[in-house]
Amino acid sequence: MAALRTIGPKAAAALDEELMSTGAFSVDQLMELAGLSVAQAMYALSPPQQSPKILVACGPGNNGGDGLVAARHLHHFGYKPTMYFPKQTKNELYQRLRKQLEQLKVPFTDDFVSAAGKSDWIIDAIFGFSFSGEVREPFPAVIKALAESKVPVLAVDAPSSWNIEEGPPKEGPGKDYNPDALVSMTAPKPLIKGFKGRHFVGGRFVGQEIAEKYGFDVPPYQGSDQIVEYGSQGEKL
Template sequence: MLFYRLISSALLLPVVKVLSSSSAMALSSNVEKQCRGMSGMTRYLNQVEAAALDQELFTEYKFSVDQLMELAGLSVATAVAQAYPPTSYSSALIVCGPGNNGGDGLVAARHMALFGYKVAVHYPKRTPKPLYENLLEQCCKFGIHIVDKLLEPNELKNEYQVLVDALFGFSFKPPVREELKPALDALIDGGLPVCSVDIPSGWHVEDGPSSDHSLKPALLISLSAPKLCAKDEYLKGAKHYLGGRFLPPAIVKKYNLTLPEYPAQDQVVQLC
């Protein structure tokens, strides 16, 4: 009886493998079709539109900077948790810059700590404003380790399993300041999955990467609406999420955003 089972298993194994392979190929094909469909229906913003939309949220719709930062940071943390769950990627390093992207990263760090990650923050150039000082203090109160000196890029794998890139946003203009180069090098050469906030650090918001050695994230979390650089071939194979379930309907209509619907009560939607 046992011999029969062994023979049966041996005969069936190639069939199972073929079926599994076919299922995987079908699943991959469906994902690619979904990505193409999402990309086709979603509108991407240029630099002028992205800046104007942000400004309008502040002036016309009376959102405060800290209010939008909290919403953006929660979206980032949610997208990271969906793509790289803490059950498999338990330790995370968030690299924060001096601008709004850095503030989003500080908020995301707090939420990721609540989601179950062991979180550290590297914040090499701190912004001397109450909002940023308060966000950093909150991180400390939540037990988040503040890293003053980064490990060498090839050593980051010894401490972390995923990196969050909150270094530069869409208003970045080269060159990279000397004090921030080690942070960008860590993201580029760390050999870990990188999750970029809004646009990959160092990229032009429309033209994309400046060289073949630019940052190539494994996950991009667009905020409000995707920017033109998100279409760049350099991002091929990367996961792409949108976090912007806070836009007033009138602004969506004005900018003809044609955004996908968010599932259930989710703060993010996967585009690809």
């Protein structure tokens, strides 16, 4: 079977806009389904009996929102998530997502490196498909720690600091960063050509007609699954 078709950043942004206009989805719904996909990918990689302690690193944008949602699901799946969310927004949606975690007694930390050393897995939900330019504080040290981490990492949609078209940066903190696993949202991004780990596709909310319009493939989801595992380059296993 041929590898999955990829979707670039402009098409991914246009797809999001269409889903929230003619598609009639709210950003809350899309984030909820994306976060559920991330949590299910984590479960497929290592269930809570094997690796209960998950550090979830969240950026200030939608990728971080997916991480906040994933952490709530992980808690209910039986994991013990800890949140690193240094650049918090006053956006009401993110404040509600944080409050939901606080009500579940999910802890937040300001010390990424220390928390990483006590974790069984790390979820990188810092930057997604809209990232471009330089990595700004406080994230350079975090991405350097991810690159050097002996703790396995699951990245959400894109390894943070990677160029969405080209893959890992030629220089900077993400130069040697290649996470153990990646869950692509809706469809893989072109950066997949530089990725070497386990690869999942999630985000089960797009119909065939929309997929054809934007030039990507709907994975063959089974039963109630929110994810499908592919080879590192998007080929079906």
